[in-house]
Amino acid sequence: MKRYKHNSESHVTFSELMLPSHSNFGGKIHGGYILNLMDQIAFACASKHSGHYCVTASIGSVDFLNPIEIGELVTMKASINYVGRSSMVVGIRVDSENIQTGEVKHCNSSFFTMVAKSKDGSVSKDVPGLIMKTNTDVRRFLESTIRNEQRKSYHTTFDKETFDHAKHLDKLDGQNVEIQL
Template identity: 45%
Template sequence: MKGKTKRESTTMLTQRMLPQDANPAGNVHGGVTLKYIDIAGGTVAMRHCRTNAVTASIDRMDFLQPVYVGDLVTFKASLNYTGRTSMEVGVRVEAENMFTGEKRYCASAYLTFVALDKDGRPHEVPPLILETDEDHRRWREAEARRAIRKQERQRERESQRAAQTASLNEQGDDESC
């Protein structure tokens, strides 16, 4: 399968935030920001693999500054890493005050997407061609995040098995009384 560069799928989504996007505090609701992060990230993933791609996880969602109603918000998304069927996309969120022109770095996130074939099964993705030192750095950091996610999933499985075993043992003790 022929590889692709980050430039071939990088996406920038711009959205003006309106009153219906506000939370009770009057700022843009975090869930609205997450929605657009997911849309921008999914666009990158689908442009890279040219098939359907679904969100598998969101990593490191950091809200750094509030987004206000009336702000013009830009979601800059690019591919960091590809596995066999998965891809990590980084999204940076910047808000611009339309009256002053002031721009603020407001949020960032890393998302993992899985490519799907027409039957909804995981589908192989093209490899990512790394062109710059920054591409290589982002790849290494994504590999480290991937390793941490795998370790966390393994710990969760072990914890769940231990809880199930303890529950079964407690049930067995109750029956012997």
Template identity: 40%
Template sequence: MTTPAKATREITLRFLAEPGDVNFGGKVHGGAVMRWIDQAGYACAVSWSGHYCVTVYVGGIRFLHPILIGYLVEVNARLIHTGRTSMHIAITVRAGDPREGGLTETTRCTMVFVAVSSTGAPALVHKWVPATAEDVALENYALKQMELRQAMEAALVPPAG
């Protein structure tokens, strides 16, 4: 399968954290951060595949630092592995006070999306090939996560009967 002319491997969303995103503790609600992560991951997956995509997995989400209202937020989504119909996307959220400059990593995770055809069936995606040592390391990370996820799922299957 050939790569579409407009395929994009990486996307970054930037915006300000708004008062509607606040939790009871006065910080941005984790659910708002997860919504932003899903939006950036979706945009990246669609840009790469050229198809509507669905989220099939979000894993390893790690909240490192709080985000305050008024902070500039940057959500980066980068393709790190492709399967036949799936795409593994690494998401990094960074935020900081725009008056002070500089952003701090606040959240990170990995997502898996599946491309879907107009009939609702999984759609083939073009293969991504790592080009740098960093790309190879990221793909190896995605593959290791996939192995761990499969082992956990197998271990948690209830006994038949």
């Protein structure tokens, strides 16, 4: 019998104070450090939902909306937005808070596709289905399916074996490029 879980059963939230050791040369928190934390919370959320070891299969776009300053408290929230047979899409939101003023900034959001694996990592494992209780649950699930379809379409359109640049020259009009084929 297939098991189902609501995404609230897998929610993960954590906060961390940003230290000078996390900063880049510009004095802001290094984006790579934030991505590392996002990967960790995606793993925790997916593992909690699936009950298995999970690996990162892909990361959706990550737009750094606001810089994170040294001394701010970063809070990440992760939840399961979509499940397939062995894959899950984990939605992650990153906020930072100036703990002196209380100002909270949305810094970025992203979607990590995680795959449940056996302990040795050799076999994909089935994951529980998703119980959707709210309009938001359904919207997030459908948005994930649309992103997946768009990704597949992109890979089909720009397949390296069949790609013909002449079919796409109109997309290059007005771009800062010169074609010398």
